[in-house]
Amino acid sequence: MTAPEHKAQKLAGPPAAEALLRETAERAAKLAQKPHLSIVRLGEDPASVSYVAGKDARAKETGLSSTVHALPEETTQAELLALIRQLNGDSSVNGILVQLPLPEHIDEQEILLAIDPDKDVDGFHPMNVGRLWTNHPASVPCTPQGVMYLLKHYGIDPAGKRVVIIGRSNIVGRPMAGLLMNAHATVTVAHSRTRDLRAVTREADILIAAIGKAHFVTPDMVKPGAVVIDVGINRLEREGKKPKLLGDVHPDVAQVASAMTPVPGGVGPMTIAQLLGNTVAAAEEQAKR
Numbered sequence: 104m105t106a107p108e109h110k111a112q113k114l115a116g117p118p119a120a121e122a123l124l125r126e127t128a129e130r131a132a133k134l135a136q137k138p139h140l141s142i143v144r145l146g147e148d149p150a151s152v153s154y155v156a157g158k159d160a161r162a163k164e165t166g167l168s169s170t171v172h173a174l175p176e177e178t179t180q181a182e183l184l185a186l187i188r189q190l191n192g193d194s195s196v197n198g199i200l201v202q203l204p205l206p207e208h209i210d211e212q213e214i215l216l217a218i219d220p221d222k223d224v225d226g227f228h229p230m231n232v233g234r235l236w237t238n239h240p241a242s243v244p245c246t247p248q249g250v251m252y253l254l255k256h257y258g259i260d261p262a263g264k265r266v267v268i269i270g271r272s273n274i275v276g277r278p279m280a281g282l283l284m285n286a287h288a289t290v291t292v293a294h295s296r297t298r299d300l301r302a303v304t305r306e307a308d309i310l311i312a313a314i315g316k317a318h319f320v321t322p323d324m325v326k327p328g329a330v331v332i333d334v335g336i337n338r339l340e341r342e343g344k345k346p347k348l349l350g351d352v353h354p355d356v357a358q359v360a361s362a363m364t365p366v367p368g369g370v371g372p373m374t375i376a377q378l379l380g381n382t383v384a385a386a387e388e389q390a391k392r
């Protein structure tokens with residue numbers, strides 16, 4: 104007789120995202136003014152078009168108002184800066200988000216720096232990055248903050264655990280490390296120059312993959328019983344069909360892990376829910392003034 108194969112618990116994103124959206128809607132309803140989110144998008148990249156449409160629709164369903172500024176690809180740096188300054192000065196706007204990636208001719212850092220830190224609902228402004236790293240977080244990037252919510256939703260406490268994050272991007276890896284350190288985890292950030300990556304990842308009680316390479320994490324890289332969080336969304340283009348979405352983690356890892364997020368339907372839905380949470384939090388702070 105063969106032993107039954109171990110299958111990890113599925114950490115599904117939608118129930119956690121719905122819980123966060125319900126809390127966010129309740130908080131929004133308590134404010135005298137509907138919180139307003141301004142979303143800026145340049146060009147017609149299909150993924151960005153779809154994410155921005157999702158943000159706009161979810162905002163309205165959650166009792167916020169939102170405006171999408173869909174600008175042509177060839178918008179200049181000066182024109183984009185002028186729009187951001189106008190939104191900074193508009194007291195009816197509580198949150199500003201510039202969808203990434205931006206076209207190559209735009210200096211992304213200058214744009215993110217121009218957003219009023221109090222309206223920076225993406226948490227990308229250096230002021231908000233500093234607040235996170237000094238353990239006084241204000242606005243925190245939506246995907247890592249969403250991962251923290253997801254872990255809590257499923258009763259997974261990172262305190263005292265060994266956490267390995269693969270990837271050091273400003274959107275996920277770095278802020279994820281800050282949040283987990285603030286939550287009392289022992290954190291390692293691995294990346295393309297890490298030596299003997301497999302030995303490092305096998306130390307993890309919680310392994311977070313945010314590399315952007317389809318099925319990069321294989322079962323031999325995972326300690327049996329670890330929790331695995333897959334932040335990757337890799338689009339596999341297919342002739343005449345919608346692109347297939349693949350995570351950074353190979354599905355066979357479910358035979359080794361105790362719990363694992365799927366792709367799609369894992370971390371992805373948390374990003375938009377957390378963005379709306381950040382927008383309501385910004386509106387609450389602004390209402391105190």
Ligand SMILES: Nc1nc2c(c(=O)[nH]1)N[C@@H](CN(C=O)c1ccc(C(=O)N[C@@H](CCC(=O)O)C(=O)O)cc1)CN2
Nearest residue numbers: 154201202203204225245246367368369371372374375
């Ligand atoms: N200004 C920002 N730009 C980008 C961010 C961000 O947080 N701020 N993150 C990503 C993209 N992103 C939101 O913008 C995002 C990614 C994934 C999802 C999501 O719901 N994914 C679903 C699958 C959706 C699909 O079919 O494509 C899932 O994983 O289940 C939402 C938002 C880069 N840019």
